Amino acid sequence: MDLVEAKIPYIAIENPIGIMNTRYKKPNQIVQPYHFGDSASKKTCLWLKNLPPLKYTNIVDPGEFIEFKSGKKIVKWYSDGLTKTKSAKERQIWRSKTFPGFAKAMAEQWGEFVKNEMFKKVKNESLFKEN
Template structure:
């Protein structure tokens, strides 16, 4: 299959599909972090290039509940509306099989509820990050390796909480979530977990859909 991984600079999902023998390409405004087939530019320009499957990770900055405190401002200046429009237009792309991924946020109200929610710890990564999948002509993603939930979760309001502890002042946090506030922080948080990437390739790319 010809597979487009939209809004991906890490190459993780792309490489998982390449490993299954597919003609997979990532596309992002940024250059790829891993050597491999990559289109640097606007994804809208390549949507009609004969893809069989698209997995897209539209930017969640203006959509997810973690930034809900700034929604009023983003609604006023149009940033949220632009992000919603991009997501919906991606969902309506002329591609037979589509999966769009985004954390819990405003899309359930502005567009529609996702077909399913998944967690990284269902696929071998001990982290809780509830993420929605909006699917077109694809089966639900089946958990592959349920492990410990990890020491951190993000509640519906975007607040981060530690795991089980006896002293409230000494919460234990996952190294992935305890990141310094640097320019690279958003990149680290946006990379697809490896277990999820492999599950997508195995279940959606393991056979002709």
């Protein structure tokens, strides 16, 4: 958790729902891939420092689910990964998938936000510079 304490002006930590949101603190935002145009479900927590919450860009269907005889349901993209992967390492990589719409939203929205903040800072500093 060194990153949380780092002297960095803008930080976004993302992690799927799990142990971090119970051991650290409540996230600033919880998002789903289907909020950003990807027809899939994967609750992802965001802990933000000096960044705004993401705005949903394209809400779509949350995707297919597989239901077991026990009644338990899991998302199809994840189930597919369990059957297609051969090793624990491959499953780990499959589970860590970041969906493209979510990645694009982070890059575009936070990139634009930070760029604007930096521009304001430079502009303000130049206003007070002596000639």
